[in-house]
Amino acid sequence: MRTSMNVVMALCVAATLPATGGCARGDGLDDEGRSIAPAAPPPGATRQRRDGRGWKITQTADFNADRMADVVWYDAERNRIAVWLMNGSDLLAPGPFIPGPGGDGWLVWANDFDADNMADLLWSHDERNLMAVWLMDGSRLRAPGPSIPGPIADGWIALPGDFDFDRMSDVLWINAEHNRMAVWPMNVTQPLAAMPPIPGPIGGFAFGFPVDVNFDGMADVVWNDIERNLLRVWLMHGSRPLVEGPAIPGPIGDGWVAAGVGDFNADGMLDVLWSNQERGLMAVWMLEGTQLLAAGPVIPGPIGDGWEARAAGDVNLDRMADVIWQRAGTGEMTVWLMDGSRVLAPGPVIPGPHGGG
Template sequence: MPNSNSSLDLSIETSTSKYTSTNLFDDNTVPNLSFKLGHSSSSNDENQSSIAAKNPNPNPRFSNAAIVADFNGDGKADKFWRNSQTGETAIWLMDGSNPRASTVTTVDASWDFSYADFNRDGKTDIFWRNKNSGENVIWLMDGTNIAAQASVQTINPVWTYNIADFNGDGKSDVLWRNTQTGENATWLMDGTNVTTAAFLPTTDTTWTSSVVDFNADGKNDIFWRNNITGENKVWFMDGINTSEYALSKLEGNWEANVGDFNNDGNSDILWRNYETGENKVWLMSGIFISEGNLSKQDSAWKSYIGDFNGDGKTDVFWHNQTTGENTAWLMDGTSIGTAAFLPATGASWQPNIGDYDGDGKTDVFWRNGETGEVAVWFMNGTTANGVFLPQIGTEWSAF
């Protein structure tokens, strides 16, 4: 258990705190949502569909259930909803323009969450962390049902976390970082059990981390960036063992986003300078970098990562948060193969990225924060086919 000096106790134990929930399997209605929900099918049906239908995209980055929400393992991205007023949660199992919706349970706003796949069943699980108490809870999901849930060790709130797979077993692990001391640690997971807990080297608090795989070995690595000095480095991970290498320095106000722009299995980096609007790509192969400069986009534009033509190469979707304009870049390594403007949506619409019909091409999920309207653009390269979905009250947020 954590003690008063914010240290991390890496003993493997189950927290004595209890996590209670209500209405776990009540899937008939979602209060305050403006449409009637159909009754969910059994988990056996979901198992059969997940075996029969998988996402055809050649790059697993776009279908990994630990990255993309897919609660029933059918290869179609799903949506997780939270109600900011009541704490209710709900899931839409997506099938193109026909979501199958169900309530899950109530979780108050002090709990943050991340997607994971702790048992390697190809169905997205949820890791919950209470930012006030430090409690941690795992939901192993089977469609819209919580197949199993467990409290794991409570960790002092000064520790932040990220989800990764450091030993390549296909089961999500947890990376811990102390925001006050710079200490780092990891939990290697098997379902709801912590099988190994270990400290990693300490890094100064000026460094921020991202989960990558620069050497395509199936084990997540850690990309570190110092936003003050511009230094960059990588930890190549093998379970709890690290090998550190320095990368090229990049000074200035650059932010990193992770993709795979040439479909070689190595994570690449999309760099964006949020002051100058400059953009560039680093194609990574271990510690070796091939760099390409891209077109500028001013600071009103926000980038989203996807694969809109299904070739396994990461593309970039741009949304102008001021004007509502949209554009897509179909990428080929460090080059923009095709760039095209898409219909403008208005600034009140916010995009989210996923493949909601399972055709291997990333789509755009739209949510209007003022009206509660919901829509999806089903993408085929730079062509969008838009469909409205049921309207949801603005107190609900989609993830």
């Protein structure tokens, strides 16, 4: 069954899976003992496949173990990715183009599957019901894993997150058509177990993306209802919901999507980056677990048409997430360093791969 456009648009990103799924200091903790969570895949990320207009930024993740977010580009039309290593708001090194699995229609996410503190790739194909984990060494492919069938029935999409606190990503399967989710514990590229599907939230929350919201070292699920502009947070304990949070209304007006998540105020809990592509706007909302703590101001994007906030991630190691913008048509990007919900310093405009492909 082909996933509907509304379902695809609603699916998570970032960050987006922010920095890595682990930390070189051990057990996924930073200097102050806090978990360093990967950025969740952004809800806008699945548009990578459907609009097919060259290179798109899909999310951020730490690919070179420097604890700063790097940028994942995906060219859905040619089924290839590129990882750009970042140093603050500047490009450190553009990685090579890497062809994806055979055939078209793949989606791609990033997280650390082998506990080497460097992000790897999770490929997902909802129409063929397949997933594959590819291990990375920085911006280069180290070892492609096998294609693995997902749960029974069509329409399942695989997303990465560490649900069992072993510093290696597991897989969250989401089926929007049937409102089901399932967590599969992973051992690097292979599933350890196929947990049974359980129901998702009632009423319109088509997709969730996995990210550690409360920094307990285990992924939770942030649900987005794009049609009604709502969020819900489920705190998870392994493969089961522990606390099902209330619906949280998004910014006023049409066109808003949750483009990414990250800790924007260094309080040890995840916050939400909202993006409005049509109006070129962004807003950061601070969360406290499952509850809204503070709604930040609506902020205009860079000067010019076509800019969209695509992902969130800490690019400068100040423990606060920053915002990655991309310009439609040109493929240009820029990184805005953030201080909480306000802009600290807009970075330079950087040309995308091959000028945008």
